[in-house]
Amino acid sequence: MEKTLLLTSGRCAWGECFACGWGRLIGPPPSMHRLKNILDEKFREFKKEKITGLKVFSSGSFLDDKQFPAAIRRYLVKKCIEHGIRKLTVESRPEFVTPERLADFSGINLTVAIGLEVADNELLKKYHKGFTIEDYIKAAEILHAEGCKLRTYLMVGLPFVENHAATVKKSVEFARKHSDSIVLINTFPHSAAPIFDMWISGKWKPLDRKQFNDIVRNYPDCEIEFDNFAFVPKFHKEKQEFIKGATEKQLLHPHFEVWQDYFVRFYDPPDGLDIALFIPCAFRKPYRNSRLHRAIFSMLEKMKIFRRLHVIVISSPGVIPYEFSNHYPFTSYDWPEWEETPEIKKRYIEVVQRRIENYLKAHGRHYKKIYSYLKPDSESYAALCNACKSLGIDIVNCLSDETYEKIKGEKNPLALKEALDDMKHVLEKG
C-alpha cells in the first residue's frame, strides 16, 4: 500500500509559478523539532498498516535545505526503513537535485517528482516557472546517475497555450525520454495565484472534465489527475467587494460569471437530492437569516419530501444552489429593485434565463421533477419559465395565481401562510 504525507515547512524558494498558490504561502520557518514531531506522529499511525511506499508533498522542494534541512531528510529515510517502507517519492525543483542531497536517501528507492508543467521554454517563461527544460534535463541526468527515478508533472489546460492537445503531446513525448513516470494534471485556478485573476477577467478558463479527458485519453501510460482538491472559486478577502446596484455592471459582474461557470462545468448537484425547488433570493444575507427563507424552510423541513429537495435560489448572480449561499459573493450583493428600469428588467430576464438554461443543460437530468416557489409576476419567474420552455422541461409553480392575487399587495407575500400552504399542498401532491 502507498501512503501520502503532506509536510509543509517554510516557503517555496521560488514561489512565482503562475498557477501555484501553495508555493506562495508563507509557512512557519523550518524547525527540526516540529518536523520530527510530525514525522513521529505520522509513523505511529502508519504502524497499523502495511505500507510499502510513501509520497511526500511539500509545497516546494524537499531537497531545499532552507525548507527541509538534511537532518530531516535523513530522519525521514531512517523512519521509512524502520517501517519497511522501501519506496519514497519527494518533490523538488531541479536546481536542488544534486548528488550530495541525493546521498541523504541512501538505503531507499527514491523518486523525485519535478513539476515541469510544459516542455517549452517560451511557455515556461510566460508561466514564470523560473527554470528551463535544460535545467530539468540536467536534474534528470543526475537522478538517473545516482540510481534514483524521475516523476514528471505536466499541466493540461495552461494559460498562454493556443492548442492544448498539441502542447500536451509535445510535452509528453519530451518527458517520456527523461522520466520514469508522468502525471498529467488539470490546471485549476488556485485563488492565491495570478491565474485566478485571468479566470475572473475572462482571459482563461479551466478545462472541464470532458475537455480534459478528451486530451489525456491519448496517454494511457500517464497517470491522470483531474481535480486533486475540493475545488470551488474562493475569493481572497482583498478581492471581495460589495456588489450593489441594479445595472448591467452588477448583473454581469465577473465574480458572478466565474461562479456560474463553476456551477455549470465543475459542480455536481448533491446525490439523492433529485427534486429541484427554485426560490427567490432575500435582501438579508446570508439568505437563511431572512424572514422569507426562515418561513420557507420552517415549512419545508416538516415535509417528507425535504430529504429529496435541492433548493436553488434565483437572483441577479444567476443560479445559486443553496449549499453555496454562505459563500462570497452570494453574501455580499444587493440588487435594489427600486432602482430597476424597464430596460434592466428586460436584461435581467435575458441574463438570468441564460444562466438557468446553462445550469439545466448541465444538470437537468439530475432532477426527476422541477418546482418553483416564485412570484408569478417576477422577472426571476419569467427567466425560469423561458429557460424551461426553451429546453422542453416541465416546471410546476407552487404558488397559485388565485392565492397570489389575494396577497400580492402585502409585504413579503411569499412568507405568508396562504402562500406557504400552497407550496406545501403542491409539493405533497407530488
Ligand code: SF4
Ligand atoms: S509550482 Fe512548485 S516551484 Fe512553483 S511556486 Fe509552486 S511550489 Fe514553488
